Amino acid sequence: MLTLETRRLLLRPYMSADADFVLDLYSRMEVQRYIGNPPKLMQNRSEALALIEAWHRRDDGTCGIWAVQDKGAGKLAGTLLLKPIPASGPERQPSGDIEIGWHFHPGSWGKGYASEAAAAVLQHAFDAGLPRVVAVTNPANSASMRVCEKIGLQHHGPTDRYYNTVCEFFTADAPRA
Numbered sequence: 001m002l003t004l005e006t007r008r009l010l011l012r013p014y015m016s017a018d019a020d021f022v023l024d025l026y027s028r029m030e031v032q033r034y035i036g037n038p039p040k041l042m043q044n045r046s047e048a049l050a051l052i053e054a055w056h057r058r059d060d061g062t063c064g065i066w067a068v069q070d071k072g073a074g075k076l077a078g079t080l081l082l083k084p085i086p087a088s089g090p091e092r093q094p095s096g097d098i099e100i101g102w103h104f105h106p107g108s109w110g111k112g113y114a115s116e117a118a119a120a121v122l123q124h125a126f127d128a129g130l131p132r133v134v135a136v137t138n139p140a141n142s143a144s145m146r147v148c149e150k151i152g153l154q155h156h157g158p159t160d161r162y163y164n165t166v167c168e169f170f171t172a173d174a175p176r177a
């Protein structure tokens with residue numbers, strides 16, 4: 001997986017040594033509230049280790065799951081995701097679209113970290129040749145919709161085409177060469 005760097009952040013693969021952070025992040029209702037249908041809180045460190053393993057299997061050189069680290073403090077701040085998004089339907093088949101997503105620790109909210117990391121992953125997606133990236137948010141998730149706007153995604157209103165639920169739908173197309 002390509003390591004990415006921004007002014008304040010390092011985006012790198014998750015390691016098993018990050019399991020305590022992953023558990024802390026995904027066991028919080030304020031983080032999981034708008035993720036999943038219904039939201040599910042992580043219960044223990046084994047689940048965190050299994051998730052880190054599963055994330056490694058998603059790395060195809062373009063798509064992947066990055067641990068976002070504050071370069072100054074050396075602390076982890078959250079997760080950036082670039083991955084195939086499942087279509088609505090009983091089988092949750094791949095839709096053919098690639099989604100970008102972000103999950104940050106409340107201790108790191110409000111510093112512009114999600115937008116800074118997401119802009120770097122969006123640029124990476126286009127540099128790797130993806131023609132289009134989508135994002136979906138819970139309609140009540142104003143902070144996440146604002147991140148979409150800040151990184152230049154176009155808002156298309158609600159859609160039910162993914163995840164068997166109604167989400168706000170955003171897209172970005174690769175800049176023309």
Ligand SMILES: CC(C)(COP(=O)(O)OP(=O)(O)OC[C@H]1O[C@@H](n2cnc3c(N)ncnc32)[C@H](O)[C@@H]1OP(=O)(O)O)[C@@H](O)C(=O)NCCC(=O)NCCS
Binds near residue numbers: 110111116136138147
């Ligand atoms: C969404 C999330 C990643 C934002 O993280 P962040 O690091 O605070 O994001 P940023 O600081 O880059 O930008 C957040 C923007 O939303 C705004 N914002 C925050 N809370 C808001 C709210 N309740 N209503 C409206 N805007 C809000 C901030 O002011 C900021 O915009 P600004 O820079 O114009 O002031 C973070 O809240 C999170 O991890 N939430 C839990 C997981 C989640 O829901 N992920 C998204 C799933 S689709």
